[in-house]
Amino acid sequence: MHRLLLFLSLIPLLVALVLRKLNADRVLRLARETRLQITGEKLARKMLDSTGHQDVEINTTKRRWAGAAVIGEDWISLPTDHANGKSAYDHGQAALRVGLFLISLRGQxxxxxxxxxxxxxxxxxxxxxxxxxxxxxxxxxxxxWVLSVVMGALGLAACAQILTVSTNMQAAALAAVVLEKKRTLPRLSEEEA
Known part of the structure; x- marks a missing residue:
């Protein structure tokens, strides 16, 4: 029985690893190398201003726990390295937070x-x-049994976190629409990055 639990718990872990390797690592490596003109905080402010949310406050935090709230009713929290960063990765994280904020306005x-x-x-x-x-x-x-139960817990956690991908994809799509329609970035090359 513990072998079945061990094998079944490895499936979501392997799926998460393959998804990360196929989709994220290559893109993240390129995004960290691409430099843009403005900081992530300025991009978030421009996006919020262009959508009519000038009263939303942007907080910067030095440390953040992954489960901590990143958006509220009238605030967005950006880690300091993303707020001050000028790479495409930092801009993507700031735009994702703005997208999550805009999704939260539709429904919590x-x-x-x-x-x-x-x-x-x-x-x-x-x-x-x-x-x-x-x-x-x-x-x-x-x-x-200890090993099987711990691996099962990790597999269940991987399944739960894979389910957040749909919300992140919606937020990223909404942020991309805001960037394209409102012409937030001055150069087309920066918009494509």
């Missing part, structure tokens, strides 16, 4: 599900690992 349910999945994906495997280690120390759980 997608953003709430995303926040829950991110928090669950970070907390559940740690909690499960701690419980399993205690079970192993008091000799109530065999080592293979």
């Amino acid at each position: 349910s997608a953003i709430s599900r995303r926040r829950w999945a991110l928090r669950f994906g970070h907390v559940f495997p740690i909690f499960t690992t701690i419980v399993c280690i205690f079970g192993l120390v008091v000799a109530k759980l065999p080592a293979l």
Whole structure:
């Protein structure tokens, strides 16, 4: 039984790894090398101003927990490195936050599900690992069961975080529409980056 659990938990982990390798790594490497003229915070401000949300405050944070709220009713939180960065990656993260903010204005349910999945994906495997280690120390759980349960928790967390991709894709598409329609960036080459 523990072998079946172990094999079934490896499937979402492998899917997440393959999706990351095929889609993200190549694009992220190129995006970190491409430099633009303005900072990520200025881009976010221009996007918000062009959509009529001048009253939205942009907060910069030094540290952030992945499950922490990144948007509110009248604020957006950007990490300091993305707010001050001039790479296409930093601009993409700032535009994604603006897209998430615009989606939250339509309905809060997608953003709430995303926040829950991110928090669950970070907390559940740690909690499960701690419980399993205690079970192993008091000799109530065999080592293979501990490994299987921990891998199952990681697989479940990977599934939860894969489900956030749809919200991120909607936010990215909305941000791209705002960038294209409102002509936020002055140069076409920067808009394409």
